[in-house]
Amino acid sequence: MDKLAQGLGLGSADMSTISGLPYRIADFEPMTYLVRQGDVAIHCGLVVSGFLCSSKIGGDGSRQIVSFHVNGDLFGFQSIFLDESDHHIQVLSHASIFLIPKQAVLDAFEGNYAFRQALLRNMLKDLSISKEWLFSMGRRSALARVAHLICELAVRQDVAGLGNGLDYDWPLTQEQFGDATGLTAVHVNRMIKALRDEGVILSSKNKIKISDWPRLAKIADFTRGYLHMSGDVKIL
């Protein structure tokens, strides 16, 4: 619960504001969908623990992951003013989620200073990450994109209190990795191999260890500014 407050950028004193909401906590199995594209979403969410993604499916069935959600992240707010969700929200690991009814979110947004500020910060961060991803997709090579996402998740998982800085649980299959970077699973595999051969990472199925952060960051053209993290990051 304290980690949660931290993740939201709230002091423990403010936590009453969050726990004052008519939330309910629910646990989910890996690969379950919280919201499907086209559904009418009734809840917004806050990740207590676990790893989620939002994705869009195109007319021809192709899939693009558009964001990840880790501990402390708020998500699902686009649907506040939109009846049908224009994206999926999917749990990728075991996860515990605060579910907050849409109307309660709007009420808290109006009535609760700490929540309002937290939501604003969260949305600005989300927006900033989206735009960095846009840059990645448009202008970075496959190798740089793969390296960049590894860097981003290292920092975000670290800030979320997971893993050990340069050494963390890798939450994605190569298929999902490809869906997030706009690549095919096959090509993601080759890029990971290239990074391994270069000696900048060590990876096994569910783990990753960054053995040469400066070089990886260089390959990725990674700077953490866009993550809007206030500090307390072990890396760099």
Place this chain on the structure above:
Amino acid sequence: MDKLAQGLGLGSADMSTISGLPYRIADFEPMTYLVRQGDVAIHCGLVVSGFLCSSKIGGDGSRQIVSFHVNGDLFGFQSIFLDESDHHIQVLSHASIFLIPKQAVLDAFEGNYAFRQALLRNMLKDLSISKEWLFSMGRRSALARVAHLICELAVRQDVAGLGNGLDYDWPLTQEQFGDATGLTAVHVNRMIKALRDEGVILSSKNKIKISDWPRLAKIADFTRGYLHMSGDVKIL
């Protein structure tokens, strides 16, 4: 001024809230930068008239446009909680802009219901568009991406009260078009030619006319849901 209120989704009664802010209106020449990546931004903005873009420059100098701003759009809010801007904001046409000091934005966000709601809607829209662009960049072909941006700008300019639905002023050079779609100017040129040859658009240097909207939307895999427009659109 009424168009402005409309763009913000505010009734004319609420306009006092906006004009109560300590704004100043400034006019800008095409191609001027309002904010540069790395600058400390002191203002946020609201487009009264004109066409702007936000862009990011990578370590190697490559450029990616990450969003456009048309009449009624609020922009530059990422810098509220971030000292240095992580992107450029550039005026592409002659433009009139409300400039609102950062602190006044925060004050209005706390003290002014209409402004708070407008900002929330604006950010959700911005986020939603970013994610649609991510899908475009990751999963759509060059032809579809080009077609998709033509569709998006048609609808947005239409809602902003510009142009004539399917017939509007095209605000971008092919270089900029490429920067927005993650393509080179040369390839954008070829894709436009393909759309012209297909008979779905007519284009001259500064104008575009969509001669077959259904087929263009089909090629683009375009649906306007993600634009969060409440209605009043001539197209479709």
Place this chain on the structure above:
DNA sequence: CGGTGCCTTGAGTGCGCTCAATTAAAGTGG
């Protein structure tokens, strides 16, 4: 111990890029 998912690697193809040259359009100054 067979099944099933995921990772890995190879071979060949094509989309979008690079480099380069030409044309068209829009200023700009004499």
Place this chain on the structure above:
DNA sequence: CCACTTTAATTGAGCGCACTCAAGGCACCG
């Protein structure tokens, strides 16, 4: 009003990055 400059659009030729299709390996799980 016309030479001159500059910026944008257009088109061609060739290349390479990432894709597709395909086969095999490895680990986990019934």
